[in-house]
Structures are given as C-alpha cells and as structure tokens.
Amino acid sequence: MHVHGELWTLKEFFVLPNEYIYWSVQIVMYPFMTGLVAGAFVLSSLYHVFGIKQLKDMARFALVFSFALLPVAMVPLQMHLQQPQRGIEVFMTPHFTSAIAAFGIVFSTYGAIVASEIWFVYRKYIVEMALSLRKKMDKTLSEKVLHLVYTVLTLGAYDISEEALHKDEKAVKVLAGIGIPVACFLHGYAGFIFGSVKANALWMTPLMPVIFIMSAVVSGIALCILTYTITMEIKKFRATRSKSSYALYQSKEEIKGVELHEIRMTSKYLVFFMIFAISLELLDLIFRGYTAVKTWDILRSVIYGRDFTDIFVLQYGVGNLLPFILFLIPGLTVRRSAVASILVLFGVFMMRWNVVIGGQSFSLTFDGYMHYVMPIIPTSIETFKEGLGGVLTVAALPFILFWILSKIFPVFGFEKTAH
16 A cells, blocks of 8 residues: 555655655645635626726626636545545534634635625526516426526515615625635635645745735636636627527627727736735745745755746746736737736646645755656546646536536626526
8 A cells, every 4th residue: 555645756865754745736726726716706806896897797707707616626625635525524513723624614605605796696687587487388498497497596586676686786795895805815724724834944934825815816817817718709709600699789899899898907907916926926035035044945955946947937937927028018919818818827826836846845854855746647546636637627627617607697798688
C-alpha cells in the first residue's frame, strides 16, 4: 500500500522519509474555483449595489454563472479526500474553531443569498412563464416539466404589480450588499487556511487572505467576460440563421454592439482589480525580501531559482503583464478581450499553483526539494482524481450547470421572451 502523494512526488537532496507533496492539483483547483464564484458575484453586485447601469446584462449573466460555479467549488475537495463520504460532516457539524468547518457555515449562507437573489431578479419572469404554460392546452413533455419547475419556483407568490416588483428590486439590492462581504469571506478563508499554517515559510503571511480575495475578483470577472463572449458568439451564429427565434428580436449587428459595449465596460473594472491584485502580490514579495527571516534563504532559492519560470515568466509575465497591456491598448476588440481573459485566468491559476505546490516544494530540513509531477494518463482512480482527468472534470462541470440553469433562467433578453 503506497502513501498518498508518493505517486507524484520526486525528491531531491535531503528530504525526510515521510515528506511528500500531499496537496496536489485538486487543492490548486479548490481556491481557484471558489475564487471564480466570489469574483462572478462581485461583478454582478457592481450593478445591483452600485447602480452601474452599463453592466445590467453582464450582472444578470454573472449572477447565474456564480450560482452554477457554487456547487463545483466543493468538488475538488471531495475528489482529494481519501474518505469523500465524510465531506458532508463539514456542513452537518459546523463550528468556528476550525477554518475548514467554518466554511460549512459561510458556504451555506452564501448559497442561500445567491439563490434568493436569483429568485427576486427572475420572479416576474417565473410567474409569467408559469401562467402562460398553465394556459397552454397541448403541452409537450419538456413544457410539462418546465411548467412544474416554474410553478414550484413561484413559491405561491404570483403578485407582479409595480409595488411588488419595486420590493423585489429593494430585496435584490440588500442581498447583493450582504453578499459582497460573504463572497469575500468565502474566498478569503481559503487564503486564511494557507496563511495560518505556521510550519510553512511560504504561506505564513497575514496578506494571504487579501491576496486571494483580490485575485479571486480578477479571475471571476475574466471568466465572465470569456463565457459571455462565447455565449454571445453562439447567439450571433443563431441570429444569422433566419429560422432562429433569436432573429425575431435581435439582428447580428445589434448583438455585436451589445457584446462589445458590455465587454469594454467590464474590462475597465477588471483592469482596476488587476492593479490591486498585482500590487499586493509584489508588496508581499518585497516585504519577505526586506525582513529576510531565517527561512528566507530556502524561500529565495525556490522563488528566484527553481520556480523562477513559474512565478516571474508564467504568472507575472504571461498571466499579468501581457493581458494588462492587451486591455490597455486603445480600441479593445472582442477577440483581444477574450485572449486577455484567458491569459488572466491562466495567471490566477499559476498564482494558486505557485502557492500550493511551491509551498510544499522545499523540505522541512531546508536542505532538500520535492517536485510535483501531475499524472496525465491515469493508472488508477487516485491518479485520475489527482491528475489531468480530475482537473478537466472540475473545469467542465460549471459550464454544464450553467447551460442547464440558463434553460430555466435565461440570461439574455428575458424581458422580451417572457410574453
């Protein structure tokens, strides 16, 4: 029976016999996915709380996408656990004496806030759909299912008068306002888990939760831009086909105009948050070098030596500087914003990778190193879960959930399709 971590750890020089890279790529995916949830929600709140009208379409899109990402945030942990059936205990016995147990309370609260906000945003549409499907006599099977779904979702509240809708708007604003600190706490605690590990020289910094929150907002907005672009491109393709129902209310040119306007507005906020995220990461690096505690020698050999390419070339160069330049060049196009968003996501992923994997790459003897070799071709269920197969599974799930949710909560032009 092999030790967990033995299959993907290479040792070099003086490393203790019981030392392995226990936290693999799934623990990289975990803060990455929770970050996307928080980032997408913060983007939607820019419209609901701060009243930035230009982001109305993107806000609705980001809200539904945040809800699709939410269940997937737990999947990397479940895949990493040796006893995944015990994962539910975090939710069944939550308490604040453990960071991971407190997650149960925060996650449940956040899930309830996002679900409630979506309900208030779409309540008018849900009621209209439930009533129109009820009147229809010869319903198809899919219409029968939708009728049942919408009837249940009304929760018996059929009042869609001006006064009732005004109350809905107020409720959305309150929920979005409460949701911002909860979303930040949801992701900040992932940084807190790493930052509070006293035994690890790379992780032990009070700035860790703040760095995680800022990069989370950046990654969430970048993913929303990318997914929004892909969805709008599909709409454009459908609009060119005359039989499409989309062509009834929007032409290809109209969709293109809406798409470009939304993306340019959202990109401005992405650049704003990127400046904060990069500044905090560099501040942490400068602070470590200046204070130069006794562990700095081994840290310096990892940061400026072994992980130089991962940190300075891939994370800062390709993932931060390059997209920053692409966004700032005048005349931003949809294609350029999509490429820049992919690079931003790659940069945030590399930041998580360098924290999780880089933090385990040196031995507690301070005289040895460990290398993580991610399993590409699975040879067992463990190498599938902790390798490329597991990463692709986690990455694909939110898009499948978003596709299902968008069938119930349309993210574009539902004011027009509701009648």
